[in-house]
Structures are given as C-alpha cells and as structure tokens.
Amino acid sequence: MDAMTTLAPPVSTPALMEAVAAVSAAYFLDFAAAAGRHGLSSSQAKALGVVLEPVPMRALAGRLGCDASNVTGIVDRLEGLGLARREAAASDRRVKIVTITDQGHEVLLKIRADMTRAHRALDSLSEEQRAGLLTMCRQLLPLLGN
Amino acid sequence: MDAMTTLAPPVSTPALMEAVAAVSAAYFLDFAAAAGRHGLSSSQAKALGVVLEPVPMRALAGRLGCDASNVTGIVDRLEGLGLARREAAASDRRVKIVTITDQGHEVLLKIRADMTRAHRALDSLSEEQRAGLLTMCRQLLPLLGN
C-alpha cells in the first residue's frame, strides 16, 4: 500500500467529471487550433488521423461519430486538398476505401507536433482533478476485465 | 509539500498525448450525445455550463473558443428555450451578462447525470470503445505517478 492510495479517497463523481472535462476541453481547443494553422477544420484533421489505416466510408463515419452522409463532404474536401483519396474495394463494389496520401501524412504529423498546450493543461490540473483521473483509471481497469 | 505532489510529477510524453486524445474523444462524443438527448447542441450545452456563473458575452466567446459574433446566435437559442437570459451590466452599458435560468440549471444537471450513467454503462460499450478505454487507463496510470 503506497501513499498515493491512501491519499486518493473516494473522489466525488463531479470532481472526476471536472477533471475529464478540463483535459478534454483543453485538448480539443488545442487540436482545433493546430489543425486550423495548417488549413484544416477539426473534423477534417480528425478524419485524416483515422485514415492512417485505409477505412471504408461507412466505418469512417462511425469513428467520427457522425452520420455517413457527412463523410462524403469531408472526404471530398480532403481529396480536393490532395490529403486523402478514395479507392474501390475489391471484395464489395459498393464500398469505397479512404486512404491518406503522402502529403496528408506530412500535414498530420505537423499538426500533431504543433500540439503542446494539452501537455501543459494536464500538468496544471489541480490535485483533486489529478486524483480524480487516477481514481477513474483504477476503477475502470477491473471493470474492463483487466 | 505533500505526498501527492512528489508522487505525481508533471509529465509530457507522446503516450500521454495518446491517452488524453482517447479520453477526450470519448468524453466529447458522450457529452454531445447526452446534450442531444435533451434537445441541445454540444455548443449550447457547453455554453450553459459556462454561464453557471454570470458571464459577459465577450468572455463567453473566450470560454467557448469561438468568435464573439457566434455567441449572439448561441445565446439567442438558449434564451428562446428559456434556459438562459441576458441582463444589462450596471457598470458598462455596452456589456450584457448571460445568466442561466432555473430551467437551464435543471437541464444541465440532467445532461451531466446522463453522462455519469453513460460512463458507468460499460457493458454497452463497443469492443472498439472498450479497447480505447483500456489503452487509455494503462497509459495514464503510470504517467500519473502510480
């Protein structure tokens, strides 16, 4: 039994949610700003990260958490910028596979390298928030079958 | 200087970024879904959370990470739903203060309660979501000083 365990009491759910919200908000704003500096919307940049591995349009919608009809426009614009491309699937001719291009890969790496504020956001968490995240991880692990 | 501080030093690593990205994506999708169930967009719900304390329009824009011109429409819709209201500032007649209403407070609490339930409903997670959470916990735990 270490000191951390004794110091991390049953953290209230609100405190835990605050910690996650604080980190998430900082991360999202940072991500959107970094994408914008490289001429992409956050949705486009997020999609670019998903298609690092070739993904069907439908599955991409699932990963982005939006309806399939939206993916058409998002991939249209990425394709127009030369950052991704559609390819026909061999097994099912209804399916189109989205793949990142070399140029897209370069842009994605630049965006990720640009993200630094999220680091500082996590560093600047209050001790209660930090304890909340720690407790969350400890509670989730056994529930996830670990 | 207490034990918590020594045990949880500031950390900045690529693994940490991945963990933050995973938790942020999960949180955002959860938040947007919970807001939608109560008839609000994620921007509207986020704004509602900010104005728990009265906030000038300009400051609200800063907190939302968007241009001030957008806040007009967002608050218009919240006001139309009876969830927030504008009030004149006493010190500066150019300024309008946005405040949450009792009804808005109720809706916000329902949304947040909804998220807590969603986070706890691990059984309903997809395999992909489950894997993402597991990875996040494993990466975040040691970096938090455990």
Added chain:
DNA sequence: TATTGTTATACTCTATAACTATA
C-alpha cells in the same frame, strides 16, 4: 430485401467584416 455511398434539404456552428451604441 438489405447495405453502401451519394444527394437534397434544413439547421447549427464558424470566422470575417461592417454596423450601433456606448466608453
């Protein structure tokens, strides 16, 4: 019949620029 991707439609979010009323 069911599924994949697309299109059409309508609403919201977003930034830019111009406007007003205050300071």
Added chain:
DNA sequence: TATAGTTATAGAGTATAACAATA
C-alpha cells in the same frame, strides 16, 4: 479612438430522408 454586442454573409458540419448501385 476603442470596445461590446449585433448583423450580414459565406463556408463547413450535422441529421433526416430519399435515391442508385450492389449485395
């Protein structure tokens, strides 16, 4: 002159519904 909020505009994201091609 500078600032707070609004309006006008245009581009992008979003869901719903309907459609053609394919399974």
